[in-house]
Amino acid sequence: MKTIIVGTRQSALALTQTGQVVELLKQLAAEHGIACQFEIKKIVTKGDRILDVTLSKVGGKGLFVKEIEQALTDGDIDMAVHSMKDMPFELPEGLVVGAIPKREDARDALITRGYRSLDELPQGALVGTSSLRRASQLQNYRPDLRIESVRGNIDSRLRKLEEENFDAIMLAAAGLHRIGWQDRISAYLPPEICLPAVGQGALCIECRGGDAFMLDLLGRFQHEPTALAVRAERAFLGRLNGGCQVPLGAYASVSEDSSGEAGPLLTLTGMVGTPDGVTMLKESASGRDPEALGLLVADQLIAQGAERILAEVRE
Numbered sequence: 001m002k003t004i005i006v007g008t009r010q011s012a013l014a015l016t017q018t019g020q021v022v023e024l025l026k027q028l029a030a031e032h033g034i035a036c037q038f039e040i041k042k043i044v045t046k047g048d049r050i051l052d053v054t055l056s057k058v059g060g061k062g063l064f065v066k067e068i069e070q071a072l073t074d075g076d077i078d079m080a081v082h083s084m085k086d087m088p089f090e091l092p093e094g095l096v097v098g099a100i101p102k103r104e105d106a107r108d109a110l111i112t113r114g115y116r117s118l119d120e121l122p123q124g125a126l127v128g129t130s131s132l133r134r135a136s137q138l139q140n141y142r143p144d145l146r147i148e149s150v151r152g153n154i155d156s157r158l159r160k161l162e163e164e165n166f167d168a169i170m171l172a173a174a175g176l177h178r179i180g181w182q183d184r185i186s187a188y189l190p191p192e193i194c195l196p197a198v199g200q201g202a203l204c205i206e207c208r209g210g211d212a213f214m215l216d217l218l219g220r221f222q223h224e225p226t227a228l229a230v231r232a233e234r235a236f237l238g239r240l241n242g243g244c245q246v247p248l249g250a251y252a253s254v255s256e257d258s259s260g261e262a263g264p265l266l267t268l269t270g271m272v273g274t275p276d277g278v279t280m281l282k283e284s285a286s287g288r289d290p291e292a293l294g295l296l297v298a299d300q301l302i303a304q305g306a307e308r309i310l311a312e313v314r315e
């Protein structure tokens, strides 16, 4: 019987989401009479080793993904489950996205010490986040809040909420949902207040482009509406060269109505802001071609000066 080796990081979230995907793939394989078994292989990435350093200064998001991709290229593993938002814009030669499964909740969540909403946080409350995107939008909505960096995996950030005197921290709802910690969420932030990161809540299953067996199995696992939304968001990201950690967010929704042959209608909203939240550029557009839509919204923001903001942050 064919054994599929699945590479994963060792964080609670990575292990959980990899396990969940493997369970679903087992069911799918059984339904289609595909004989295979799965083996999980843990890999320590550079990103895990230097979580305390400011990631944006040492090479950005690719850090969590790179070593897993090397293992894929080398044939040590056959597939890997990544958080889509951690994926760099371009994949290495020879690797492909085998499937994008159905998206979890894309919103950011607020985890507080006893406050039920963002509006309930007292004047000058201390909020922990090391995401420039979250900081920018939070400061735009509540200029009085104080923001401080908080790093680490989900579990260590929740611990720091208690230990380091934060009034609240921000995390992606999806991660908390996946590891069963939704009870910790005090409030969900709507996209009108906080646009999520590109691909937030979605997963990316990567495999070798030449692996016909994996491509066949994973192809059956793809959720087309999610894939369309993610393509639009990533086209937006690519146009703004948002590979590294920058204050940029985007969210695409997909209409249920797919009347006609042109496919479902996508609506994409994108934002670029200064980290202090004083300047906030936001645009929306609708269309059916995800890449064209992503470029259109990005160009609308560029026309308003988005590239100048991003250049300043990258310095």
Ligand SMILES: NCc1[nH]cc(CCC(=O)O)c1CC(=O)O
Pocket (backbone or CB within 6 Å): 013, 083, 084, 085, 086, 154, 170, 171, 172, 173, 174, 175, 199, 200, 201, 202
């Ligand atoms: N940058 C870390 C990261 N990458 C993916 C998630 C979980 C949510 C998701 O799948 O989008 C998180 C944690 C967070 O931002 O709270």
